[in-house]
Every structure is written in C-alpha cells, then in structure tokens.
Amino acid sequence: MGVITTTGLCALLAAASATLAAAPEPHRAAQDLRYGESLYHYYTGDLPQALSVLLRAEHDGGITKHQHYPQLMRAGMYLAYGMDDRARAEFAAHLGHHTSGQDHPNQNVPQKVRDTAHYYLAQLDYRAGDYAEAAASAVIIGDTLSDSLGDNLALLNAHLLIKAGPVPSLQEAQTTLSPLQQNRALALLNLGNAAARAGDPIRAQHYYQAGLATDLPDSASGLDEALAVRDKTLTALGYSFLQLGDYASAKAAFRDVRLDSNLANSALLGYGWAAASYHDYVLALKPWQALRNRSLLEPAVQETLLAVPWAYEQLKAPRSALIAYRESEQLLTDEFTRIKHTLESLDRELLLASLRRNDLQGALLTQGDGRALQSWLTLDQVNVLASDSRYLQELLKRDALQDSAQQLRDLLLLQDKLNHWQVKLDIYRQLIADKRQLRGARADQIEQTDLLRQHQALREQREQLAGELTRIAREQDTLALADPGIRAQARRIHRARTHVAALAGNAKVPANATERLDFYQGLIAWRAAQDFADQQWRANKTLAQLDSALDESRTRSAQVAKILTTDPDLDAQVARLTALQLRNDAQLTELNQAVASATDTLLNAIRQGLVSHRNRLQDYLAQVHLSTARLFDVAYRAADNADIDAPKLPEVQE
Amino acid sequence: MIQRYPQMLLRGLLVCLLALAAVSQAQPTATDDTEALKQQVLELNRDLLILEEELLYPANSQIAVYLSLDVGEYFALDAVKVKIDDNFVASELYTPKQVDALLRGGIQKLYLGNVKSGQHEISAFFTGLGPQGQPYKRAASVTVDKTTAPLVLELRIVDSTSKLQPVFDIKQWEL
Numbered sequence: 001m002g003v004i005t006t007t008g009l010c011a012l013l014a015a016a017s018a019t020l021a022a023a024p025e026p027h028r029a030a031q032d033l034r035y036g037e038s039l040y041h042y043y044t045g046d047l048p049q050a051l052s053v054l055l056r057a058e059h060d061g062g063i064t065k066h067q068h069y070p071q072l073m074r075a076g077m078y079l080a081y082g083m084d085d086r087a088r089a090e091f092a093a094h095l096g097h098h099t100s101g102q103d104h105p106n107q108n109v110p111q112k113v114r115d116t117a118h119y120y121l122a123q124l125d126y127r128a129g130d131y132a133e134a135a136a137s138a139v140i141i142g143d144t145l146s147d148s149l150g151d152n153l154a155l156l157n158a159h160l161l162i163k164a165g166p167v168p169s170l171q172e173a174q175t176t177l178s179p180l181q182q183n184r185a186l187a188l189l190n191l192g193n194a195a196a197r198a199g200d201p202i203r204a205q206h207y208y209q210a211g212l213a214t215d216l217p218d219s220a221s222g223l224d225e226a227l228a229v230r231d232k233t234l235t236a237l238g239y240s241f242l243q244l245g246d247y248a249s250a251k252a253a254f255r256d257v258r259l260d261s262n263l264a265n266s267a268l269l270g271y272g273w274a275a276a277s278y279h280d281y282v283l284a285l286k287p288w289q290a291l292r293n294r295s296l297l298e299p300a301v302q303e304t305l306l307a308v309p310w311a312y313e314q315l316k317a318p319r320s321a322l323i324a325y326r327e328s329e330q331l332l333t334d335e336f337t338r339i340k341h342t343l344e345s346l347d348r349e350l351l352l353a354s355l356r357r358n359d360l361q362g363a364l365l366t367q368g369d370g371r372a373l374q375s376w377l378t379l380d381q382v383n384v385l386a387s388d389s390r391y392l393q394e395l396l397k398r399d400a401l402q403d404s405a406q407q408l409r410d411l412l413l414l415q416d417k418l419n420h421w422q423v424k425l426d427i428y429r430q431l432i433a434d435k436r437q438l439r440g441a442r443a444d445q446i447e448q449t450d451l452l453r454q455h456q457a458l459r460e461q462r463e464q465l466a467g468e469l470t471r472i473a474r475e476q477d478t479l480a481l482a483d484p485g486i487r488a489q490a491r492r493i494h495r496a497r498t499h500v501a502a503l504a505g506n507a508k509v510p511a512n513a514t515e516r517l518d519f520y521q522g523l524i525a526w527r528a529a530q531d532f533a534d535q536q537w538r539a540n541k542t543l544a545q546l547d548s549a550l551d552e553s554r555t556r557s558a559q560v561a562k563i564l565t566t567d568p569d570l571d572a573q574v575a576r577l578t579a580l581q582l583r584n585d586a587q588l589t590e591l592n593q594a595v596a597s598a599t600d601t602l603l604n605a606i607r608q609g610l611v612s613h614r615n616r617l618q619d620y621l622a623q624v625h626l627s628t629a630r631l632f633d634v635a636y637r638a639a640d641n642a643d644i645d646a647p648k649l650p651e652v653q654e
Numbered sequence: 655m656i657q658r659y660p661q662m663l664l665r666g667l668l669v670c671l672l673a674l675a676a677v678s679q680a681q682p683t684a685t686d687d688t689e690a691l692k693q694q695v696l697e698l699n700r701d702l703l704i705l706e707e708e709l710l711y712p713a714n715s716q717i718a719v720y721l722s723l724d725v726g727e728y729f730a731l732d733a734v735k736v737k738i739d740d741n742f743v744a745s746e747l748y749t750p751k752q753v754d755a756l757l758r759g760g761i762q763k764l765y766l767g768n769v770k771s772g773q774h775e776i777s778a779f780f781t782g783l784g785p786q787g788q789p790y791k792r793a794a795s796v797t798v799d800k801t802t803a804p805l806v807l808e809l810r811i812v813d814s815t816s817k818l819q820p821v822f823d824i825k826q827w828e829l
Binding site for chain 2: 033035036037039040041042043044045048051052055056059081082083084085086407410411414417418421424425428431432573576577580583584587590591594598
C-alpha cells in the first residue's frame with residue numbers, strides 16, 4: 001500500500017504538475033503554440049481538452065520543437081487523468097522499453113528525460129505495490145532531476161524505507177532524509193506514523209518533533225500543504241503523548257492544531273481527553289461540546305456522544321449527564337433518520353446529479369475568488385441544488401469513495417462531451433446540406449452569367465494588347481508609350497502643322513513656323529525616347545501580371561467547374577462526418593454502459609458505507625441506552641435525595 | 655463512579671490511528687476497461703475537433719489568435735478585446751485561474767474564425783493594472799495579408815525590464 005501525500009486526493013494531479021514543472025518555460029520562447037495551448041487547458045483544469053490538443057498535435061506530425069517535453073507532459077497528464085497503464089507505457093517508451101517485452105534502450109534521449117521517466121515508473125510501481133521494482137527504478141536515477149522532482153524522489157525513497165521495514169531510528173534514517181527539502185516534514189510524519197503503528201511511540205515522537213522543527217516554506221504556494229502536514233503531525237504527536245500518559249504535552253500539541261484544518265476534529269477530541277486525564281472535566285467539555293455540533297460521519301464526533309455525558313458524570317452531575325445522554329440519543333435518532341432517508345432516496349439520478357453538482361460548485365468556486373457564487377443568478381442555482389442532498393455530498397468526500405467518485409466524474413465529463421458532439425454533428429450535417437444547396441444556387445447563377453467563360457474573352461483582349469506592345473517595340477514607337485501630356489503635345493503639333501499647311505502663303509504665318517514646329521516635334525520625340533525603356537518595362541510587367549491573373553482565373557474557373565459538377569469536398573466531408581457520427585454513437589453507448597456500471601458500483605459502496613455507519617452508531621446508541629438506564633438505576637436506588645436533583649454544573653446553568 | 659475513561663481512550667487512539675492510516679492509503683488504480691474507454695473517447699474527441707475545424711474554419715479563410723503572457727511585475731491582466739478591421743470578434747475577462755495558467759506557460763486560443771483573402775488590420779486592446787497598480791490600457795495592432803494558408807497570430811504581453819513597463823505586440827506565425 002502506498003501513496004503517502006498530504007492530500008491523497010491530489011496525489012495524481014500533484015505528480016503530473018511536477019512533470020510539467022520539469023518542462024522548460026515555453027512562453028519565453030514558444031516554438032509550438034499547441035504545446036502552450038495544452039498547458040493552458042491543463043492549468044485551467046480541463047484535462048481531456050489538454051490531452052486532445054496534444055493528441056491532435058501528434059496526429060499532425062508531433063511537436064518537434066520542444067525536445068522530449070511534450071511527450072513527458074502527455075505522460076504526466078495521463079497519470080493525472082487516472083490512466084496509469086497509458087502513462088507507464090509512455091514513460092517506458094522514453095527508455096526504449098516496450099510492452100512487447102523487447103527493450104531497445106534509446107541512447108539519444110537526454111539523461112534528464114531518462115531520469116524523469118525512471119522516477120515516474122518508480123512512482124507507478126510503488127502505487128501498484130511493487131516496492132522491489134520501485135526501488136530498482138529509483139536507485140538508477142541520476143542527479144539531473146529538477147528540484148521539485150528530486151524532492152519527490154527523496155520522499156519516495158523515504159516511503160520505500162518504510163516498506164522495507166522495520167522503521168529505523170531518526171539517526172539511522174538521516175541518509176534517506178538528508179536530500180529532502182519541501183517534503184521533509186511529510187516524510188518525517190509518515191515515518192513517525194509507521195513507528196507508531198509498529199508500537200514504538202518514542203521513536204514516533206522523535207520523527208514528529210523533527211517534523212515540527214522543519215521550517216515552513218516562504219512562498220504561499222506550498223504553505224497550505226505544509227500547514228496541513230503540521231496539523232497532522234501535531235495531532236499524531238498529541239495522541240502519542242496521550243498514549244505515554246504525558247497529558248500536558250498532549251494538550252499543548254493539540255492546542256496548536258488549526259481549528260479550520262481537516263484534523264481539527266481529532267485534535268479537539270484529543271484535547272478533551274488530555275484535559276480529562278488530569279481531571280479537568282470542565283475544560284474537556286469545551287472542545288467536546290463544540291464537536292457535538294459537527295457531522296456524525298466523523299469518528300471523532302461520534303466519540304463525543306459518550307464522552308460528553310461521561311465528563312458530566314465525572315463532575316458528579318448526573319442530571320446534566322442524563323440530559324447529555326438524551327441529546328446524544330436525539331442526535332443519533334436524527335442521524336438514523338438521515339441515513340434512512342438517504343438510503344431510501346439514493347438512486348442513480350440522485351447520485352449523478354450530486355456528482356455533477358459537485359463539479360458545478362467546484363467550477364464556480366475555482367473561478368477566481370468565488371465571486372460567481374455571490375451572483376444572485378448563480379447563488380440561486382447552487383443553493384437550490386445544494387439543499388436537497390448535502391448529506392450525500394458529504395458522504396462522497398469520504399476517502400473510501402473518493403477514487404470511485406472521481407472515476408465516475410471523469411466518465412460523466414466524457415459523456416457530456418460526446419453528447420455535445422452528437423448535437424453538433426447533426427448541425428454540421430445540416431450545414432453541409434445547406435452548403436450543397438447554396439452551391440447549386442450559385443451554379444445556376446454562374447451558368448446564367450456565363451462567368452466561367454469570361455476569362456476566354458479576357459484572354460483575347462490580352463492577346464491584342466501583347467500584339468500592340470510587339471508592334472511598338474518593333475517600330476520603336478516611343479510616343480505610343482509616352483505619358484498623356486507628351487502625347488497631347490504631339491497631337492497639338494500635328495494640328496499646328498495641318499494649320500500651317502492650310503495657311504501656306506498667308507503673310508500672317510511666321511516664316512519660321514515650320515522650323516519651329518520641327519524643333520518642338522524633335523523636343524517631344526527626345527522626351528518620349530527618354531522614358532521609352534522605362535514605359536516599355538512597365539507595360540511588359542503589367543502584361544506579365546495580367547498573364548498571372550488570367551492563369552489563376554483559368555485555374556479557379558476549372559476548379560469551380562469541377563466542384564460544381566462533382567462536389568468532391570462536400571462528399572468527402574459527409575463521408576467523414578458519417579463515420580465519426582457512427583463512432584460517436586458507438587462510443588457513447590459504451591460510455592453510457594460504463595457510467596451505469598460505475599454508478600451502480602458507487603451506489604453499492606455508498607449503501608454499504610451507510611449501513612456500516614448505521615451499525616456503528618447503533619453500538620453507540622446501545623451504550624447511550626445502557627448508561628441512561630444505569631443513571632436511572634442509581635437515581636431510583638437513592639431513596640430520599642436523588643442525584644437527579646443535584647445542582648447543575650456552571651457550564652450548563654441557564 | 656464508573657471509570658470508563660481508559661476504554662474510551664483506547665477507542666480514541668484507535669480512531670486517531672485509523673485516521674492516520676487513512677493518510678497512507680493507496681489510491682486504487684483505474685481499471686483497464688475504463689482506461690481503454692478514456693483513450694478511445696480522447697482519440698474520438700481529437701478526430702471530431704479536426705473535422706469541426708476543417709468544416710467551420712477551412713485553411714484558406716482561417717484566422718487564429720492566441721494570447722501569451724510573460725509578465726508579473728509590470729502588468730496584471732484583466733481583459734483583452736480583439737478587433738479585425740472594424741469588428742470586435744473576441745473579448746475575454748480573465749479569472750485568477752486563467753491568469754495563473756497563462757503565467758505558468760499556457761497559451762490561450764482566444765479566437766478562431768474566418769476572414770477573406772487580402773489585407774486586414776488586427777487590433778488587440780489590453781486592460782489591467784500597470785506598473786504602479788494603476789488602471790492601464792494599451793493597444794497593439796498589425797496589418798496582415800491573408801493568403802490561402804491559415805493565418806496564426808500571437809498576442810504577446812511581456813515585461814520589459816529596460817522600459818520598466820509591459821510591452822504588447824502581435825507576432826505572426828509562419829506555418
């Protein structure tokens with residue numbers, strides 16, 4: 001047995017986070033957007049989408065620009081998504097190990113990647129209970145791991161030390177403990193617990209004390225986890241002191257546990273016992289009374305059903321004790337009613353609604369600072385949902401049910417995805433049909449306007465232009481390509497020559513008119529010749545562009561004509577859509593069966609848990625009845641001055 | 655008086671030890687069937703995503719806009735708006751969780767859509783808190799030429815230590 005983390009529920013996610021932490025910072029030089037996109041989905045909690053993005057990238061040829069990190073990241077995500085076998089196969093592939101049993105060690109894989117893969121394989125072996133294999137993997141890991149992963153490896157080694165047994169002394173364990181950083185307190189707690197279970201409270205205390213001497217992290221990120229470990233260590237230390245009869249030290253240890261921590265219940269119970277141990281029952285009653293208002297699903301709270309009246313008895317206040325026993329009886333009766341009601345109403349629908357609601361609340365709560373929950377829109381929805389089966393929600397948070405509940409949540413999320421696709425695929429089918437219809441309408445329009453043959457006419461015009469350019473080049477007709485101003489001047493000179501010829505002999509016509517016109521003609525011809533080469537180049541360039549445009553037009557016309565006659569893209573899309581729709585339907589059927597099966601399994605586990613809980617409480621009820629009867633018996637035996645009328649204790653005076 | 659305390663203490667210790675033991679319970683692994691099913695659904699989801707993109711956003715008209723963030727000191731992101739030519743096409747108000755994902759290297763696909771071939775002006779407007787914790791608004795824009803290949807743009811927000819303020823730019827990815 002074995003994953004030992006502060007919060008076992010987050011073990012998988014934490015493991016994968018560490019994998020991702022081992023990757024470089026891609027945003028500083030993102031070489032592939034899909035790598036970053038997958039990370040974004042992962043960190044926003046959408047694991048299926050993160051994996052789908054990576055799978056898509058692999059389908060498109062893989063992410064080649066981030067070395068081995070995308071593959072490592074994917075394996076880490078599989079691990080976080082509860083797909084251990086797949087994760088194992090991916091990590092093993094980095095090392096050249098194959099499921100076929102044939103190993104081809106890949107020496108091109110960097111040592112850091114190999115070490116990371118070995119580390120996760122060791123973790124997986126440990127979780128599977130194969131400690132020898134885990135130790136074998138752990139021992140060959142080099143020193144290239146990132147700080148966080150190296151710390152996790154040191155923690156794994158500490159756990160392997162526990163499994164190897166017997167639990168060594170703190171001094172003997174120093175070699176294993178010395179590389180530990182952030183996980184040091186957790187390793188010490190687990191070693192202490194192992195020693196306590198082995199019946200050596202003194203050795204356990206050494207570990208606990210060493211754990212408490214560990215500094216808390218400076219950063220806020222690991223502080224919650226460190227404080228949780230500290231609470232557990234203090235609680236364990238307190239009970240260890242109780243076991244050894246050192247009640248003052250036990251009380252001091254319990255007093256330091258935070259009241260809002262998960263272990264506050266056990267600490268409150270222990271604090272009361274520590275106080276009761278040196279007969280300060282009034283002090284003992286304070287935490288026990290506070291505990292009585294909490295959920296009876298907690299063993300520590302169940303214990304107060306007897307501890308509170310017992311303390312009153314020790315205070316020689318049988319009346320208060322009797323009242324407390326009756327309160328306990330009432331609490332038990334109420335709990336039996338809740339259990340009965342839950343057992344009666346518990347069915348698939350209620351359970352699935354409860355799991356989905358949990359996701360909804362989780363989603364709302366994780367959206368920033370939870371402001372969404374204060375919105376009147378969402379508040380109404382959440383409160384209504386939360387009011388009807390809060391007891392069931394509480395049950396689902398129990399350790400024994402967490403894994404099954406998470407598996408079912410994963411399946412429900414996938415079921416939702418496929419259900420959405422089913423609706424979308426119908427819409428896409430309609431979209432393709434609309435597209436086909438629209439294309440038909442456009443085809444008619446094209447036919448009517450003769451659009452596809454217009455490029456032929458344009459081609460003919462182009463040929464005329466090309467011929468004209470050839471003539472200009474051959475004849476060196478510089479004026480033909482001159483700018484409009486020069487051509488206008490040439491026309492004016494031509495008109496002037498005509499007029500001079502018509503007025504020949506007229507005295508008013510200057511004698512040198514012809515010479516002057518010749519001069520102007522020459523000047524214009526010279527200017528046109530200056531620009532001729534440039535204008536000819538431009539004209540040829542424009543002609544080349546026209547050729548290119550006409551070629552494209554011809555190609556597109558041919559494509560359009562082909563599409564209009566055969567619809568190849570739409571047919572291919574319809575075929576793919578149909579195939580995927582069939583796959584989606586088949587997968588959804590399988591998924592529905594899996595959800596039904598997982599739901600039944602979880603339902604049975606909850607029912608069994610409730611029945612066990614009820615049986616346990618019935619023992620408490622029997623003891624309450626016996627104690628009540630004993631008190632009455634004592635009262636009846638006292639003939640004249642029954643204890644029932646004894647003065648009330650200061651704490652319970654109204 | 656009936657001294658039941660030792661008996662209760664024993665019970666309490668048992669409760670405590672059970673609680674501690676529960677800490678070290680192994681998480682059962684997923685069944686092979688569930689794993690295989692998950693893998694099949696993930697692969698189906700991938701294929702459906704590919705089909706959806708090809709149907710709705712064909713390459714010759716596709717435009718994708720991503721957002722990346724490499725700041726911490728000079729800019730705290732609140733919102734982004736994206737405009738193509740004269741139309742706002744995407745806007746996002748960021749939760750702390752989304753910002754955290756971006757700061758940890760995530761890149762968000764902010765917009766996926768279609769544009770015609772030719773020139774387009776892409777503008778992005780960023781809102782948040784600037785270097786002194788003051789409200790800070792900036793814009794970046796780029797003119798791009800849409801061809802038959804998909805157009806992929808990355809809006810980048812980066813801390814500039816030389817200017818002591820954030821820098822906003824738009825990078826066009828060559829695919």
